[in-house]
Amino acid sequence: MSEKIKAKKPFYKRWWFIVIAVIVIIGAIGSMGEEDADKVETTSPVVEETADEKAARETKETEDKVATEQKALEEAAAKAEEEKVAQEEAEAKAKEESIPREHKSALKKAESYVETMYMSKAGVYDQLTSEYGEGFPPEAAQYAIDNIEADWKESALKKAQTYAETMDMSDAAIYDQLISEHGEKFTPEEAQYAVDNL
The missing domain is CATH 1.10.10.10 (Winged helix-like DNA-binding domain superfamily/Winged helix DNA-binding domain)
Known part of the structure; x- marks a missing residue:
């Protein structure tokens, strides 16, 4: 009777277990290949920046920042000047009207x-x-x-020229006429300027 009892095979040696194991292994290998392909497609190569490139980039960024600040300052100055001119015009108009x-x-x-x-x-x-x-x-x-x-000196000179040309007066007579209370009433300095520049 003991001869009729067959020894049982361990489960890992049975045909159905081997088939399942092979399917699992093939699936695992397939999914690993897809992940590697995804990594290759999505990962772009990293290019390291050289020192010169970094310095050039930083210089450009600084220049851009300075240019932006300069433009902002110029715009603010122009606006302030416009406001000042407008205020002066308004004050002049108000003064004129008064x-x-x-x-x-x-x-x-x-x-x-x-x-x-x-x-x-x-x-x-x-x-x-x-x-x-x-x-x-x-x-x-x-x-x-x-x-x-x-320009009162120029006025004195033009008046002196009129006397010299139309009345042929001497320099002394012109001077006296220019400063006279009954004449032109220029100051002595204005009259002297006129006579000196005839």
């Missing part, structure tokens, strides 16, 4: 006397305030004198 009409008229009349008749500062003031002249109030005439843009 000036009385009569003061503006006196200034225009004073400019006309200087440009066409080459009058002195005192002569212009007297003409503006004279009851036989323009009849402006003293404050309007003073505003005109304070705000007129005139």
Whole structure:
């Protein structure tokens, strides 16, 4: 009876176990190959930066940063200048609007006397305030004198040239006429400039 009992094979020697083991091994090898292929496809080679390349890159970054900051500063300065000009224009306009009409008229009349008749500062003031002249109030005439843009020495010279050319006067006579209270009322310095430059 003992002869009829066959000895059992260990499970790892049975045919079905060997088939399963072979399938598992083949599957494992296949998946390892796919992972290696993925790694090869997705991994790009790392290129190391040389010292010169790094220095060039850092220099460019610094230059770009400086250029950006410079541009920002220039834009801020331009904006500040525009605001300053706008403020000055607004202040000038407000000041202009606050000036009385009569003061503006006196200034225009004073400019006309200087440009066409080459009058002195005192002569212009007297003409503006004279009851036989323009009849402006003293404050309007003073505003005109304070705000007129005139070169009084050049006015004296042009007046002296008129006397020299039309009346053939001597230098001394011209000088006296220029400084006279009953004449042109230029200052001695202005009259001397005129005579010296005839």
